[in-house]
Amino acid sequence: MSSRTLAQHASSRIATVPCPLCATPGENFLCVRTRHTDSSIQKFGHLYRGTKSSEWRVCSTCGFVHHNPRPAQKALEQFYAGPHYVPRVTPEAFHHMDWFRSFTQDYYGAKIEFALKHSGLATGKVFELGNTSGGVPLLLNDRGWTVHGIESCPSAYTFTQERLKLPSIQQGFFSSNTRVPEKVDLIWINHMLSQYSDVHDVMKGLTQMMQPGGYLFTVSPTCFHNVSAQSLRWMNACTYSMFTHHSLNQLLSQYGFEEVTHLYNGFDLEKDDLWHLARFTGRKLDPKSFYESPGRVRFSVNVVNPLRSFLLFPFYGHHATGKRFLPLRAARVLFRNPRDFVRKLGSGLRRMVG
Numbered sequence: 001m002s003s004r005t006l007a008q009h010a011s012s013r014i015a016t017v018p019c020p021l022c023a024t025p026g027e028n029f030l031c032v033r034t035r036h037t038d039s040s041i042q043k044f045g046h047l048y049r050g051t052k053s054s055e056w057r058v059c060s061t062c063g064f065v066h067h068n069p070r071p072a073q074k075a076l077e078q079f080y081a082g083p084h085y086v087p088r089v090t091p092e093a094f095h096h097m098d099w100f101r102s103f104t105q106d107y108y109g110a111k112i113e114f115a116l117k118h119s120g121l122a123t124g125k126v127f128e129l130g131n132t133s134g135g136v137p138l139l140l141n142d143r144g145w146t147v148h149g150i151e152s153c154p155s156a157y158t159f160t161q162e163r164l165k166l167p168s169i170q171q172g173f174f175s176s177n178t179r180v181p182e183k184v185d186l187i188w189i190n191h192m193l194s195q196y197s198d199v200h201d202v203m204k205g206l207t208q209m210m211q212p213g214g215y216l217f218t219v220s221p222t223c224f225h226n227v228s229a230q231s232l233r234w235m236n237a238c239t240y241s242m243f244t245h246h247s248l249n250q251l252l253s254q255y256g257f258e259e260v261t262h263l264y265n266g267f268d269l270e271k272d273d274l275w276h277l278a279r280f281t282g283r284k285l286d287p288k289s290f291y292e293s294p295g296r297v298r299f300s301v302n303v304v305n306p307l308r309s310f311l312l313f314p315f316y317g318h319h320a321t322g323k324r325f326l327p328l329r330a331a332r333v334l335f336r337n338p339r340d341f342v343r344k345l346g347s348g349l350r351r352m353v354g
């Protein structure tokens with residue numbers, strides 16, 4: 001085997017890594033069970049070498065649940081740059097702009113209201129670490145915001161340029177080398193922080209573009225305070241972190257961010273996610289103050305989570321089966337937010353007749 005092949009071989013092996021948050025070596029980490037088929041692992045081909053499911057551990061020091069062992073950062077970069085990476089395709093429906101605006105409003109409108117209400121921001125400059133095909137920048141642009149962003153998916157990037165006409169969105173993977181032409185008041189990350197292996201590198205990049213006093217809104221998949229089995233399906237080969245608000249605060253506190261508020265399961269369309277708003281005060285807090293008990297975290301994932309999924313199934317179910325319980329779902333929306341119920345009913349009726 002040539003030295004180059006040997007180097008490639010070494011970089012493609014999955015290996016146990018130190019805790020991505022607190023850097024504790026990984027020898028004594030606790031195992032958590034995921035129980036489901038990892039539908040994403042096939043996308044990574046040789047990187048996992050026949051393994052059928054990603055493995056997840058609880059850090060024995062800080063209690064952070066993360067994907068471990070995992071491919072080396074260099075192997076991931078080679079994979080994403082190589083011919084075996086197949087990016088997602090932008091759905092045909094997105095090209096009908098009225099439909100796309102309505103879809104984006106339904107999907108992200110509540111999150112936007114949450115972030116703006118608790119930050120007190122009405123307009124300003126926003127950077128999206130993208131995963132919304134430009135949808136959130138489009139809605140904020142409609143509200144008078146100056147928008148910036150980055151899209152890793154080539155087809156989503158093309159969509160933002162050719163259909164949405166948002167030239168300040170760039171293409172690529174976010175890193176500490178990513179730059180924007182001006183500092184921003186709000187950074188928006190929807191289900192992307194947990195997809196980056198090196199979260200410290202991401203945070204270094206974010207702090208460089210953040211206006212003092214600005215806000216970071218993060219939505220992360222989570223298996224804590226879950227309402228459905230979707231929570232464990234988030235633990236797949238595409239994902240590296242399962243944040244709680246404690247572990248997210250542990251990370252953010254090292255970069256001068258302080259939590260404003262958080263919410264688990266804020267709306268119906270995407271179950272089992274954590275909404276978290278933090279302010280960039282520049283004050284660095286002690287990350288140890290956010291450590292969680294590793295044993296309690298493991299008990300929560302292995303025992304409490306499946307029990308909650310079972311008990312709450314009639315009310316939340318899974319995306320595919322939830323329709324069977326539509327009357328219950330409708331009653332729950334009506335009970336929790338009558339105005340939202342009327343709005344959704346109207347929009348559903350319009351779609352039926354339109």
Ligand SMILES: [Zn+2]
Nearest residue numbers: 019022059062
């Ligand atoms: Zn740790």
